[in-house]
Amino acid sequence: MASPRTEPADIAPKATGRLLIRDVSLVSPAGVVERNQHIAIDGTAIAAVGEEPEGFQPDEILDGRELLAVPAFFNAHCHAAMTLTRGWAEDLPFDRWLNERIWVAESALTEDDVYWGASLAACEMIRSGTVGFADHYFYMDRVAQVVAQSGMKALLAWCWFGLGPDKEVGGISFATTEQFVESWQGDAEGRIRTCFGPHSPYMCSPQALKQVHEAAERLGAGVHLHLSESGEQVQQSLKEHGRTPVGHVAALGLFAVPALAAHCNCVTDDDLEILARNRVAVAHAPKTYMKLAMDMPPVERLLAHDVRVALATDGPASNADLNLLEVMRLTGLVQKGLQAKAEALPIAQLMRMASRNGAYALGFASSGKIAPGAAADITLFDTRGTHWRPRHDLAASVVYSSHPADVRHVLCDGRFLLRDGRITLLDEERILYEAEKRAFRMVGAPMERVRSYPS
């Protein structure tokens, strides 16, 4: 399968101008709300924060008096095109959810479906203040195309089921995933990063995981996989390999390259030490865990062990949406509740997990903070809404009462992906229509369903 790099015409143009956001409130790298600040952006990076820099001649000035600037969010584990099966498998136990619904629908999946499903996901993520996502799915060339066009950033991995050295489960060979990693690495002005996507230690043999490690080392790429999702998986791994899933994967060398592990719901202290020592990023997706009745990891314990926990939605078929605002909120609420500790996971920490830790997980080291020299990845909230009043604590409003509709502008590398509530670089109206049409076809729903709703 070919992995065409993007044509220049297919890439959203690089930001080259100078933007000044005046008199804005912002969340500082220390997590403090600072008022009446100026943010000067030059090209793709933040040039200054605080005072207006001398001699800075902006091409555009944005009045920030009613806005709050926060570091834009990064969704650390996602199957973006699963927007197509959102709402198609409700209130079902996990095995029925998967076997009777998701796999049946996905058996009809085409690469065009992935393109439109991921385009829908891109619109939804941008609208909720997210500029980057770690995607793990099929037909990833088409997801890369969406990233190039949308102006977003992404870490992309072709999901690979390595159940034997010669098998091509799921329709693709290891060579295809390798070619994808190599071909798209650094594309779209560096906004696309690629890595290997072995599904998990229970869907990949030790041999296959070794193969992944060797290829990743050779290409200087990382890995993104599902890990330790349930107590059952841990028991099975101990029985088969004499190690926990985390220990097993580490022993096979997978953590010698940059690693992103989705979930890690069931972990021992030894596991946490391995994850911390190897600087593995862990993607935490609490809405999916609750909706599918999976185990909930003890997030504060992970953080206490210096594990880098980022936030994620997982796919919209389980999570219902792609809204990291809600994931921040749920992470805080659930951990406070489970630990019976209202001071657990304070607001600044939740915001850092959604932004800086997410950027780390995706490999965008200069993103995740509003500071001179950082990438100009900024989400601007409109603070005028009824549910924001009184404005005692704007950061608390973001985490505990804001909604995607409060996101007014989104900048990625200094370019507007959302401006005044409108998606700038994608044809959202067409995407809504095309994605919905394909989603109905996939599940065998009558087309009148589409026609009866004007798009």
Added chain:
Amino acid sequence: MASPRTEPADIAPKATGRLLIRDVSLVSPAGVVERNQHIAIDGTAIAAVGEEPEGFQPDEILDGRELLAVPAFFNAHCHAAMTLTRGWAEDLPFDRWLNERIWVAESALTEDDVYWGASLAACEMIRSGTVGFADHYFYMDRVAQVVAQSGMKALLAWCWFGLGPDKEVGGISFATTEQFVESWQGDAEGRIRTCFGPHSPYMCSPQALKQVHEAAERLGAGVHLHLSESGEQVQQSLKEHGRTPVGHVAALGLFAVPALAAHCNCVTDDDLEILARNRVAVAHAPKTYMKLAMDMPPVERLLAHDVRVALATDGPASNADLNLLEVMRLTGLVQKGLQAKAEALPIAQLMRMASRNGAYALGFASSGKIAPGAAADITLFDTRGTHWRPRHDLAASVVYSSHPADVRHVLCDGRFLLRDGRITLLDEERILYEAEKRAFRMVGAPMERVRSYPS
């Protein structure tokens, strides 16, 4: 303290017209999404659902093709004016939250503050599809005024601390609460209902609770109280009274009148039987429980015992907002997670808890369903948003991915409280300004905070 009934000029006018909502999708009383329906509304009630009734001459026709109609929501336990301390006490353990923050701010509370704080709450509730609320607070005449003006419905109780027969803790006498119950009962065309509001069995002596029961029987009114919020309270009650809080309150006769019990987080099977037999409505507020690290009740077990569980936010100082959409979502997610049962609390049941069970808790028997003869209390969602696509299951979208900004129209007794996203009967812009100004004064924040944000 006087309890003036409302002047006619102060009451939002009764709906008298005929409205036809054409080609709308709706959630039926059975919880099923039905498409291409007509809803005919005559005055305050629903005249017909399904076909357009013969001879019905509407004054207005609403195009429903992009809308989903659901029974409007009822917030079963709330301290509305606590919008004023939203965001003022974050990430603190309960005792510090209460003693160092909330009580300090509330010590400066005036009756005007309550009026503006409750007005802000009314706007926020209407914007999230809620038409009724059970309020339990101070200066309740002023809350009643807000209900009259806003067009909403409410069950209002003056919070009373009955720690001794002659004590007037909290500044009001029992006679004041009694006068309030009597004076406002049925006001504003029946949209205002009143009841007694003894704080809780731990803040009211048995003597005081008996007094409440006698007065409630005499006036034909009910009670609304906090009950069994923690295991500690249960232990204390067993020690002092030889009964659980539920058993204790029942033995004092309080369940012989219509009763609304907030929380019931820690309950025995015997408690559940008492609650069910006496048809006590239980208000469930999971966001507050998690945010303040309180115990979480086993909702499905309550429902299995036929206890009428309604949904609630509690006050915005603990809940951060007044959004029942989120409470539905959290109720489903948390119970699925806690029980490790993805099929727990299906979507239709969550919607019923937010609407019909809430209407029952407040005493509005004809509300909570879209059916001929029912009160025309309807929330209309715009289904065009990005996060609604594909529209496989509109009810799932409401519960698991919708936001207040998706609520386009809200009808209460056939009258628009929200039309095309605008509050119709209240001066929202002034409310935002006045409420914020008072909130900043209460917490001693500098007034520049207000002035620096244009309202």
